[in-house]
Amino acid sequence: MNEPSLHARGGALRLAGTITRGEFTLAVDISVEPGEIVALSGPNGVGKTTVLRFLAGLGGTLDPDGTYTLGGEDMTHLPPEHRRLAVVFQEPRLVPHMTAETNVSFAATLSGIPRADAHRRAAELLDELGLPPNKHTLKPTKLSGGQRGRVAIARALAAQSPRLRLLDEPLAAIDAPSRGPLRDVLARHLADSDAPTILVTHDPTDVKALATRDIPLG
Numbered sequence: 001m002n003e004p005s006l007h008a009r010g011g012a013l014r015l016a017g018t019i020t021r022g023e024f025t026l027a028v029d030i031s032v033e034p035g036e037i038v039a040l041s042g043p044n045g046v047g048k049t050t051v052l053r054f055l056a057g058l059g060g061t062l063d064p065d066g067t068y069t070l071g072g073e074d075m076t077h078l079p080p081e082h083r084r085l086a087v088v089f090q091e092p093r094l095v096p097h098m099t100a101e102t103n104v105s106f107a108a109t110l111s112g113i114p115r116a117d118a119h120r121r122a123a124e125l126l127d128e129l130g131l132p133p134n135k136h137t138l139k140p141t142k143l144s145g146g147q148r149g150r151v152a153i154a155r156a157l158a159a160q161s162p163r164l165r166l167l168d169e170p171l172a173a174i175d176a177p178s179r180g181p182l183r184d185v186l187a188r189h190l191a192d193s194d195a196p197t198i199l200v201t202h203d204p205t206d207v208k209a210l211a212t213r214d215i216p217l218g
């Protein structure tokens with residue numbers, strides 16, 4: 001039986017096999033080492049988001065002969081909430097009844113950070129990502145798209161020791177002048193992490209600044 005992996009060690013990602021989502025199928029063979037940041041590239045519709053959604057447990061199936069492991073542990077049937085992933089999806093998926101800061105601190109506490117530290121960490125991350133202090137206590141519906149995007153990035157960086165980071169166009173909603181500084185914030189935090197990271201982006205500057213390797217799909 002699969003136990004919650006709250007204290008499971010990190011390790012390499014191995015994903016191989018055929019992923020199916022509705023009518024769409026895609027053969028993948030992806031390995032990412034701890035600390036590696038891999039850019040998943042390819043044209044619109046090739047299946048980048050499908051791969052990330054499958055890894056997060058949000059949809060899609062892997063053929064019975066396929067492999068999805070982290071540090072050797074089979075993740076295929078582990079409930080999403082037990083996978084210890086840090087994710088940024090194209091739609092920010094914030095918890096609607098929580099404030100910006102609570103969305104971030106909640107992710108930190110779920111990862112084992114004590115509540116007081118989690119609040120401090122959330123405030124620091126939101127500051128670092130340029131969310132004005134008077135917006136920290138607002139709920140997502142009171143924030144702009146770019147502000148919600150900043151909260152989603154902060155949330156993905158708040159969890160301690162995630163086993164895998166999945167970043168799907170993390171800077172897509174960010175205005176052009178802020179993109180460079182936010183890319184630097186992301187780069188700094190990712191450099192400190194032992195988790196394997198998969199980044200999906202159409203921006204070559206992101207790939208150059210953030211990724212250590214490119215995996216073309218299709």
Ligand SMILES: Nc1ncnc2c1ncn2[C@@H]1O[C@H](COP(=O)(O)OP(=O)(O)OP(=O)(O)O)[C@@H](O)[C@H]1O
Binds near residue numbers: 044045047049
């Ligand atoms: N909910 C869904 N159910 C079934 N098929 C879907 C669904 N969403 C997308 N698809 C199909 O899956 C395929 C891959 O889509 P996906 O979003 O993974 O591509 P992508 O590489 O991330 O594209 P983009 O660069 O445009 O974001 C597409 O052909 C798309 O039509």
